[in-house]
Amino acid sequence: MSTQLAVFLAVFGSVTLMGFAAARWRRPDSIHSLEEWGLGGRAFGNWVTFFLLSGDVYTAYTFVAVPTLVYGMGATGFFPVPFLVIVYPMLFVVLARFWSVCHVHGFVTPAEFVRARFGSPGLGTVVAVLGIVATMPYIALQLIGMEAVFEVMGLPKGWPLTLAFVVLALYTFNSGLRGPALVSIVKDALILWAVLAVLMIVAMTPGQWETIFKIAEDRYAVTPRTDDGLLLPVQSQLNYVTLALGSAVALFLYPHTLTGVLAARNRGTLRRNLAVLPVYTLTLGVLMLVGFAALYDGTQPIGGNANTVVPQWFNENAPAWCAGLAFAAIGVGAMVPAAIMSIAAANLFTRDIYRVYLRPRATAKEETYVSKSVSLTVKFGALLILLLLNTQFAIDLQLIGGVLIMQTLPAVALGLYTNWFHRWALGLGVGAGLVVGLFMLWQVPKLGGTDGRQVVREHFGGSAWPLNNLGLDSDATIYVGIVALAVNLLVAAALTPLLRAADVRDGRDDTREHDYVADEGDPTVRRMTEILDGEPVPTSFFTPVSRPTRFENASDDDPSRRAYPRL
Incomplete structure (x- = not known):
């Protein structure tokens, strides 16, 4: 057994034990609910939330595929840096409102919020289905990074990856969100070590980064491609900007991101972590530079x-x-993001398909079992x-998934600020966006050679949709x-406005303006627990609160709700 494989197995084995042990990590034995299994009791504090969100956002695929794109294309591969710069201010502003309204009403998924906000079970189902479909290939991409590691270590394709995923599946089934939350601490420590190793290896390289960049620039200059280079080519700039912006929007809307958010203890915990997490982008930036370092060292991919x-x-270098x-x-x-993604997709199915259409009276225990x-x-x-x-093709499926999940933005993100949109208009808008998006994706060829x-x-x-499809004499592309x-x-x-002018019945808004700013300690916020990475959880898991019924003081004329009955 090689040293690399021995170290990998030792770490992987330790992490597996941590994943199973997380089931008893300050968890009350008497509670069996989807909020407990799928959201960690909605009680993660500052440290756990930081590691969970970083494990959620910075995935193995990011640390493998992005440097690989830099290796092959150069500056084009750096689009995650601007999109992460864009996304955190957006998340800081929007996600606190999402946290509040979900804690007041006990929502576990974004589709539940949409269903209540616009009084439309059908629209909620559309959001749930798009979330599940977009998440599936994203999980598959996490495995691509692990498969690449197995190939470098000389392991055969197939059974090692399957075995690793069986282990992941079992400890997620057993521990729920607590498993990846605890394992994410180890994951971050390992990533930081990898960044330190990159800096040390480059520091021992003659000329260090200056030489590496010069070699990379010379390599791109002699390739037959016109879309690569140390600097961004002109024809790639439009796609670069729109891809960065679109990726920022998609990251906010993916169910696994919102699942990590709902596990936070309060708004302050969430906002503190969203303010600090941009620092983590520095680690991504350093690892992306491995693409240039690999060009300098002449590293060749194994088996193509x-x-x-x-x-x-x-x-070769460590x-x-x-x-x-x-x-x-x-x-x-x-393992960490794949576990969170599978939990998020399972919660969508359980709360927004199973409970809405199959078993409206499902018990909390039954919900949890179905989600598992x-x-x-x-x-x-x-x-x-x-x-x-x-x-x-699996990678291309993920790109398609990003286009799909972006179509939920009007209902989910804009819905946090306004209920002005008519529910049928939102549904038809999603349909139009999907038709246009899939048609444009169908027109995009896979280029190689x-x-x-x-x-x-x-x-x-x-x-990347070519603008020459519009008859323009241009090599530029735009993100679909x-x-x-x-x-x-x-x-x-x-x-x-047309539907309202035609007096087409709208749904009733089951939320109030105060719901979007409520915080821990507010009498409307329910199902709060003590901080999990601080004081022990009390014996009585659910904090007893005096919670008013929805709209007990609101009339049908109240502007915070619609007077139309829910269909």
Whole structure:
């Protein structure tokens, strides 16, 4: 057994034990509810929330695929840096309102909020289905990073990855959100070690970064491609900007991001972490530079699999034990977000499909069991996507998923500030956005070859739509998600006044303005517990509060609600 494999197995085994032990981590034995299993009791404090959100946002795929894109394309691969700069101020402003309204009403998913805000079970179901569909390939992409590590260590394809995912599935089933929350602490420590290793290796390189950048610039200058380079080519700038903006919007809307948010103890905890998390982007920036370092060292992907570039670079340039820790960082970095994503998808199915259409009177215990079972199904579905489909096509599926999840922005994000949109207008807007988005994706070919211009697959080859489809003499492209979202918003905004003028019945808003600013200690906030990474949880898990019924003081003329009956 190689040293790298021994270190990897030791770390992976320790993390597995932590995942199972998390089931008893300050958890009351008598409580069996979806909020307890799927949201950690809504009680994570500052430290746990930080590690959970960082584990949620910075995934193994980010630390593997993005440096690989830099390796192949140069500056184009740096789009996550601006999109993370954009997304955190957005999250800081919006997510506190989402936290409050969900804690007042006991919502576990964004689809529940949409259903209550616009009085539309159908619209809530659309949000839930889009969330599940968009999440499945995202989980599969986490496995791509782990698969690349196994390939570098010389393990066969198939059963090692399946075994690792079985372990992940079992401890998630057993521990719920507490499992990835606890494991994320180890994940962050390993990632920080990998960053330190990169800086130390480069520090021992003659000329350090200056030489590395010069070699990279020379390599891009002699390639037949015109869309690569140390600086961003002109024809790539529009796609770069729109992709960064669209990725920021999509990250906020993905169910796993919102699941981590709802696990926070209070608004202050959430906002403090959203203010600090941009610092973590520095680690991503350093690891992205591994793409340039791999060019300098002449690192070649194994078996033509470009995703092996990063682990192979560590394997060639770091001591064996250090490379093993880097491999473990990628492996554990895949487990944490994959677990959170599967929990988020399972919660969507349970609360917004199973309970709405199949078992409206399901007990809390039954809800939890269904969600646990669905989380297993989602994980193995993602594993099948990776094992049965071409790896590159799995990546393209994730890009399509991003376009899909962006169509929920008017209902979820704008719904946190206004109920002006008509529910039918929102539904038709989502439909229009999906039709336009999928049609544009169908028109995008998959390009390859040495010059990057050979058509490998005619349809669904990416998310960069060529502007020459409009008859323009241009090599520029634009991110499909932005165009589809613009169509969605235009349709929803245009149809809302028309539907109201036609007296088409709207849904009733079951939320009040105060719900969006309520915090821990407010009498309307329910199901709060003591901080999990501070004081022990009390014996009585649910804090008894005097909570007024919805709209007990509001009339049908109250502007905070609609007078139309819910359909």
